[in-house]
Amino acid sequence: MEQSSQLESFGRALVELGREREDIVVLDPDVASSTKTTYFAESFPSRFVRVGISEQDMLGIASGLAAAGKTPIAVGFAMFIIGRGWEQIANSIARQRLDAKIVGTHAGLSPHADGESHQMYGDVALMRTIPNMRVVVPGDAPSAVEALRAALEYRGPVYIRLMRGSTPTIYGEDIEFEMGRANVLREGSDATVIANGIMLSRALTAAEKLIGEGIDVRVIDMHTVKPLDTGAIEKTAKETGAIVTAEEHSIIGGLGSAVAETLAETAPTPMERIGIRDRFGESSRSYPELLAHVGLTPEAIAEAVHRVIERR
Structure with a gap:
């Protein structure tokens, strides 16, 4: 199968969607070069928020932006954005059913060289338990882009799980993607x-x-x-x-x-x-x-x- 990068496709899609929607704000805990949100930062610097290595603060800011009518997309390594930020996600975002999107990158074993401290394989379990939360795990780069689009069309909190590196490309341009439908x-x-x-x-x-x-x-x-x-x-x-x-x-x-x-x-x-x-x-x-x-x-x-x- 042809290989493609979920994160590269996700980063490029963020820019396209940013042109379509001025309400989108992307938040980053100092990992933009790894998550490919640098593309959004370069295109829309006034709508890109660097919070430093502080995932809990980032999620609190995201909840405030959502309450103010913006559509925040908080992007970080799955181990830290979910592992550190679960309480903020549950209490500050999901409890109010705010329209915030959370993207956990480098999920599973994909940060293989970074070691087990960076490998997150319990995030789906954690996010499933939160009421009002939707949980999406795309299988390739095209479906990662469609998952992002579907999440933005849905009004409410969504967690998208992405992998580091290249993955086999399964879907073509005719992909049909609907959250909640296999x-x-x-x-x-x-x-x-x-x-x-x-x-x-x-x-x-x-x-x-x-x-x-x-x-x-x-x-x-x-x-x-x-x-x-x-x-x-x-x-x-x-x-x-x-x-x-x-x-x-x-x-x-x-x-x-x-x-x-x-x-x-x-x-x-x-x-x-x-x-x-x-x-x-x-x-x-x-x-x-x-x-x-x-x-x-x-x-x-x-x-x-x-x-x-x-x-x-």
């Missing part, structure tokens, strides 16, 4: 893999491998973890009878948990979860090698499909 990327009748983020491309690779073994796997992009497309989950559970989830996030509280909750309540179905098990990350010079080290591979997905079919 996309079926590949039809299949023997099992379903529900994935998001970097694991979406790996799910497609696993499906291609399995077709050679006579197993036809459906692949669903569950880019929105909240509100979850429960209808799509129930439908595919009844039609394929076996489900695997794949995410670059802890298996505790993320996509796998959300899908399991739905299945347990409405459509009990054999299920396997691929994700980061109850452990910390590690430093690595190679992102793909680190993903393989923690079991986030197409092969792991394929093996999970075999196991879940045996349990059906």
Whole structure:
């Protein structure tokens, strides 16, 4: 697959949207060169707020801007904007249902060389628990841009999770993106893999491998973890009878948990979860090698499909 950068596309899209909407204000905790918000800063310096390394203050400022009628987009590394800023997000933004957008970059294991102190794999779980909050995990650069556009069209708080580095490009110019509505990327009748983020491309690779073994796997992009497309989950559970989830996030509280909750309540179905098990990350010079080290591979997905079919 062709590779492209979520952050590069996100940064360029911010500038386009800034030209369309004068109410947009971007906030930065001293990481603009890494998050690519420098493009917005250069184009609209009066609408770019540098707060220093102070994520909690940045989110408080964002809530004030939103209350004053602006549309703030607070952008920072996921570990720090969510890990440090959760209370401000919950009490200052979500409780009032303010129209603020929060973008956590360098999520998951993507800051591989920075080490485990910078790796955030519990952000989806944290943000899912906040009432009024929407949570979106795009799988490639085009869907990251569409997620940003959809978030700005929605009036209320939204969290968008982005990765560092380049990722396989899955969608083309004809992308259809709607928050809360899953996309079926590949039809299949023997099992379903529900994935998001970097694991979406790996799910497609696993499906291609399995077709050679006579197993036809459906692949669903569950880019929105909240509100979850429960209808799509129930439908595919009844039609394929076996489900695997794949995410670059802890298996505790993320996509796998959300899908399991739905299945347990409405459509009990054999299920396997691929994700980061109850452990910390590690430093690595190679992102793909680190993903393989923690079991986030197409092969792991394929093996999970075999196991879940045996349990059906």
